[in-house]
Amino acid sequence: MHGRVQYSSNGSFATSTSTGPIRLFVIAGNCSGLHPRDIPIDNKWTDREYWTLLLPCLFGHQYRMCLPCVCLRSLLPSDSKGSLFPTTLVPNSFGRAQVGPTYVFCKVIIRRTKVSPPLSTFKASILPAKASEETSEKMEGLVSFQPFPSSVIQRRFSTVYLHRLTRSSSSSSCAPLRAQQSGITGGSESVSSALEGKVSEQEVVIYQDEVVASQGIRIRRRPPTGPPLHYVGPFEFRLQNEGNTPRNILEEIVWNKDKEVTLMKEKRPLYTLKKALETVPPPRDFIGALRSAHQRTGLPGLIAEVKKASPSRGILREDFDPVAIAQAYEKGGAACLSVLTDEKYFKGSFENLQAIREAGVKCPLLCKEFIIEAWQIYYGRSKGADAVLLIASVLPDLDIKYMIKICKILGMATLVEVHDEREMDRVLAIEGVELIGINNRNLEAFEVDIGITKRLLEGERGELIRQKDILVVGESGLFTPEDIAFVQEAGVKAVLVGESLVKQSDPGQGISALFGRDVSG
Numbered sequence: 001m002h003g004r005v006q007y008s009s010n011g012s013f014a015t016s017t018s019t020g021p022i023r024l025f026v027i028a029g030n031c032s033g034l035h036p037r038d039i040p041i042d043n044k045w046t047d048r049e050y051w052t053l054l055l056p057c058l059f060g061h062q063y064r065m066c067l068p069c070v071c072l073r074s075l076l077p078s079d080s081k082g083s084l085f086p087t088t089l090v091p092n093s094f095g096r097a098q099v100g101p102t103y104v105f106c107k108v109i110i111r112r113t114k115v116s117p118p119l120s121t122f123k124a125s126i127l128p129a130k131a132s133e134e135t136s137e138k139m140e141g142l143v144s145f146q147p148f149p150s151s152v153i154q155r156r157f158s159t160v161y162l163h164r165l166t167r168s169s170s171s172s173s174c175a176p177l178r179a180q181q182s183g184i185t186g187g188s189e190s191v192s193s194a195l196e197g198k199v200s201e202q203e204v205v206i207y208q209d210e211v212v213a214s215q216g217i218r219i220r221r222r223p224p225t226g227p228p229l230h231y232v233g234p235f236e237f238r239l240q241n242e243g244n245t246p247r248n249i250l251e252e253i254v255w256n257k258d259k260e261v262t263l264m265k266e267k268r269p270l271y272t273l274k275k276a277l278e279t280v281p282p283p284r285d286f287i288g289a290l291r292s293a294h295q296r297t298g299l300p301g302l303i304a305e306v307k308k309a310s311p312s313r314g315i316l317r318e319d320f321d322p323v324a325i326a327q328a329y330e331k332g333g334a335a336c337l338s339v340l341t342d343e344k345y346f347k348g349s350f351e352n353l354q355a356i357r358e359a360g361v362k363c364p365l366l367c368k369e370f371i372i373e374a375w376q377i378y379y380g381r382s383k384g385a386d387a388v389l390l391i392a393s394v395l396p397d398l399d400i401k402y403m404i405k406i407c408k409i410l411g412m413a414t415l416v417e418v419h420d421e422r423e424m425d426r427v428l429a430i431e432g433v434e435l436i437g438i439n440n441r442n443l444e445a446f447e448v449d450i451g452i453t454k455r456l457l458e459g460e461r462g463e464l465i466r467q468k469d470i471l472v473v474g475e476s477g478l479f480t481p482e483d484i485a486f487v488q489e490a491g492v493k494a495v496l497v498g499e500s501l502v503k504q505s506d507p508g509q510g511i512s513a514l515f516g517r518d519v520s521g
C-alpha cells in the first residue's frame with residue numbers, strides 16, 4: 001500500500017445497512033473527499049496509487065459535504081435520511097466522512113496534471129478494485145466489500161456515478177474482506193447495469209449553496225476552503241483568506257465546535273453513548289415545568305442560566321460554583337435551568353451539567369450547547385440533560401427536523417432559537433416544534449434589543465403561535481421587572497435569564513428582584 005492513507009483500527013464502524021447496499025464507483029476531483037492535504041506532494045512527484053475506503057456520511061454535512069456523500073444522500077429513500085446515524089469518524093483520506101450504511105473499498109490513483117500546479121489542479125480518480133493483502137489484514141471484519149466488475153469502471157473527472165445495488169441472496173456483500181478476496185464475485189453480478197444517478201460536481205455545489213441560501217443561513221459550518229493550513233511538499237504554511245477565516249463570533253464558535261465534536265466522538269462513539277443511556281434516569285418534562293410555573297405565578301416561567309462567562313461580557317462571576325448556583329436558582333423559584341456546556345467561549349462544561357443533575361436538583365435541565373450534530377444530543381442526555389437548544393441561524397431545516405425527532409425518541413424537549421422574522425417563519429413551518437426561544441441578542445454581533453421579542457410575536461406570527469399552542473421563551477438581556485413585563489406583554493410565557501441573575505451575590509434572591517416579587521414555592 002502506498003500513500004499516507006490511514007485506517008481506523010477501531011472496529012466500531014462496522015455497522016450494517018438498513019437500506020441495502022449502495023455503491024459509488026467513480027469519483028474524481030478534490031471534492032470527492034480526497035483532501036489535497038492528504039496527498040503526499042513533493043518535487044519527485046509521480047503518479048500515486050493507494051487503497052482507500054469510501055464512507056458515505058449521511059447527516060450534518062450540508063457544508064463541505066463531500067461529493068459522494070451528497071450523491072449518496074440523494075439516492076437514499078427519503079425516509080432513511082433521518083434515521084441513519086453516523087457512528088464514528090474514521091481519520092483517513094476522506095477527512096470528515098462519517099460512517100454511513102455502506103462502505104466501498106477503492107483504489108485511488110492520483111496523477112499530477114501540471115508541473116507546478118496549485119493544489120486544485122491535481123486530479124484524482126478512484127477506481128474500485130480488490131484489496132491488497134496488506135490492507136485486507138487491516139480491514140478484515142470491518143467492512144462489507146464487493147469487487148467491482150471492470151466493465152463498470154468509469155474514468156471521467158469531475159463526475160460522480162452512483163449505483164444502487166440490489167442485494168441478491170447469493171450476494172456476499174457483507175462477507176468479510178478476505179472471503180471476497182479469495183474469489184467470491186457474486187456481488188458483482190448484482191450490480192445493476194443502469195446508472196441510477198449522475199451528478200456533476202458543479203451541480204452538487206449549486207445544490208448545497210441553494211439549500212443553505214434558501215434558508216437565509218449565513219453561518220458556514222466549516223471553513224469552505226479548509227483550515228488556514230496548507231502543505232506544499234515538506235513545507236507547511238498559513239494563508240488567511242475569506243474562505244478560512246470566520247466572519248463573526250458565531251461562525252468561529254461553530255467551526256471550533258466542529259473540531260471539538262470530531263474529537264469527542266472518537267472517544268465516545270454513538271453506540272457507547274446509547275449504551276450509557278440505558279442507565280441514565282429518565283428525562284424530566286421541561287415544557288410542562290415552564291407551563292405550570294406560568295400558571296402558578298401568572299408570570300413567565302423562568303429558565304435560569306448557569307453561566308460563568310460569555311464572549312461579549314467576559315467573566316460574569318469569578319467565584320463560580322455551578323451546583324450552588326443551580327440550587328439557589330431552584331430555591332428561588334426557577335422552573336428550569338439552563339447549563340452552558342461550551343468550554344472555550346462560555347467557560348461551561350458537561351461536567352457542570354452532570355454535577356448539577358447528580359446533586360439532586362429537580363428542575364429540568366437545558367443543555368446550552370451549540371449543537372451541530374446529533375451525537376451531541378445523545379451526549380447531553382447521557383449527562384442528564386432534559387432539553388437541548390437548536391439554533392436556527394446555524395442549522396438548516398432538515399437538521400432541525402431530524403434533531404427534533406431524535407429528541408422525541410429520547411424524551412427530551414427542544415428549544416428552537418430564532419432571532420429574526422425569517423428564522424421564525426422557517427421554524428413555524430417545521431412540524432413538532434413546541435418551544436421557540438426568541439433571542440434578543442444577535443449572536444453574530446452581540447447587540448441586544450428586547451424589542452425583537454415583541455417584533456417577532458406581532459400580527460400573523462403571534463396568531464399562528466397561539467393556534468399551534470407553541471410556548472415562547474424570551475431570551476437574553478432581561479434585567480428588571482419592567483423587562484419581564486415587556487416581554488410578557490409581547491406574548492412570552494417563559495424567559496431565559498443568565499447575566500442579571502448569575503451576577504447577584506445570592507442568585508436565588510436575584511430571581512425575586514428580577515420579577516419584582518417572590519416566585520418561589
Ligand SMILES: O=P(O)(O)OC[C@@H](O)[C@@H](O)c1c[nH]c2ccccc12
Pocket residue numbers: 305307368417439475476477478496497498499500
Ligand atoms: O445572560 P443573558 O443576557 O440573560 O442571556 C441568557 C441567554 O439567553 C443567553 O446566554 C443565550 C441565548 N441563546 C444562546 C445561545 C448560545 C449561548 C448563549 C445563549
